[in-house]
Amino acid sequence: ENIIVGVSNLPNQRFKIVSEQGGTFTLMVCGESGLGKTTFINTLFQTTLKHADPHQRRNQPIKRTVEIDVLRAILEEKNFSLRVNVIDTPGFGDNVNNNKSWQTIVDFIDEQHDSYMRQEQQPHRDVKFDLRVHAVLYFIRPTGHGLKPLDIETMKRISTRANLIPVIAKSDTLTAKELQEFKLRIRQVVEAQDIRIFTPPLDESESPDPAVMEHARQLIESMPFAVVGSETKFDNGQGTLVPARKYPWGIVEVENDNHCDFRKLRSLLLRTNLLDLILSTEELHYEAYRKLRLEGSGA
Numbered sequence: 001e002n003i004i005v006g007v008s009n010l011p012n013q014r015f016k017i018v019s020e021q022g023g024t025f026t027l028m029v030c031g032e033s034g035l036g037k038t039t040f041i042n043t044l045f046q047t048t049l050k051h052a053d054p055h056q057r058r059n060q061p062i063k064r065t066v067e068i069d070v071l072r073a074i075l076e077e078k079n080f081s082l083r084v085n086v087i088d089t090p091g092f093g094d095n096v097n098n099n100k101s102w103q104t105i106v107d108f109i110d111e112q113h114d115s116y117m118r119q120e121q122q123p124h125r126d127v128k129f130d131l132r133v134h135a136v137l138y139f140i141r142p143t144g145h146g147l148k149p150l151d152i153e154t155m156k157r158i159s160t161r162a163n164l165i166p167v168i169a170k171s172d173t174l175t176a177k178e179l180q181e182f183k184l185r186i187r188q189v190v191e192a193q194d195i196r197i198f199t200p201p202l203d204e205s206e207s208p209d210p211a212v213m214e215h216a217r218q219l220i221e222s223m224p225f226a227v228v229g230s231e232t233k234f235d236n237g238q239g240t241l242v243p244a245r246k247y248p249w250g251i252v253e254v255e256n257d258n259h260c261d262f263r264k265l266r267s268l269l270l271r272t273n274l275l276d277l278i279l280s281t282e283e284l285h286y287e288a289y290r291k292l293r294l295e296g297s298g299a
């Protein structure tokens with residue numbers, strides 16, 4: 001069993017920062033349509049989260065970007081509960097004009113920063129509505145070849161505004177060897193193109209916990225995470241029903257580390273690096289946006 005740092009076990013000070021901010025985590029998923037984004041969200045909810053209000057899936061108070069769908073859920077730990085928003089974006093890549101398909105995503109991220117900034121400028125600094133995006137999962141088509149120019153362009157734009165986490169969609173459609181080669185190729189392109197992806201920081205304190213360090217190293221080595229999603233459960237051969245995809249030769253289990261990186265990704269998002277994602281959004285991405293806007297308006 002992998003070491004998992006639960007939210008409630010985090011050092012007090014950082015824990016306090018987040019709980020004071022209301023304990024909200026906002027995750028966005030994007031990429032071409034048909035890559036399993038919606039299935040991934042449902043799998044994540046089924047295995048970890050509770051719907052805050054299942055009847056309110058649609059028609060959330062978001063203007064303009066009508067096609068963007070926000071799902072709300074609660075993550076409960078021993079003495080901590082976190083509101084989780086998941087933002088499902090319209091798939092792109094299927095339009096005739098693909099040139100600016102990243103625009104909706106980038107606009108949404110900017111609008112949330114903008115809305116937060118304006119609320120902060122109010123006399124009482126009473127922030128009621130915060131959908132600043134803490135992490136963006138970018139779904140890559142499992143071609144085995146490489147990244148398309150559109151992928152590169154989109155990832156570059158996202159990475160200047162938010163924590164970008166590329167994932168290989170439907171990784172069960174690749175063999176283990178194809179997957180390893182594909183991961184390597186993506187890592188090379190990310191480096192060559194200077195795309196800033198989110199990387200779990202290694203503990204640089206004087207006495208780092210070896211188990212935590214090892215977990216962080218494993219997360220870094222697994223990038224980009226290979227993802228399998230499924231809303232259906234199958235017998236894992238030991239009489240337990242588990243979320244999986246069925247093939248004539250057997251099943252691919254969502255929560256099996258030998259089959260895909262779903263558990264690693266979930267741990268990074270909701271446990272080990274939850275605070276890093278929230279704090280870097282606040283300190284890095286939001287601050288950069290604020291500075292840009294204030295300078296731009298001559299204020």
Ligand code: GDP
Nearest residue numbers: 033034035036037038039091170172227228229
């Ligand atoms: P979206 O358009 O990105 O939201 O994709 P959907 O979640 O609607 O999934 C599109 C299709 O891919 C559906 O038929 C899913 O059952 C299938 N699918 C979703 N996730 C996976 C996966 O991990 N592996 C495989 N092989 N198929 C998947």
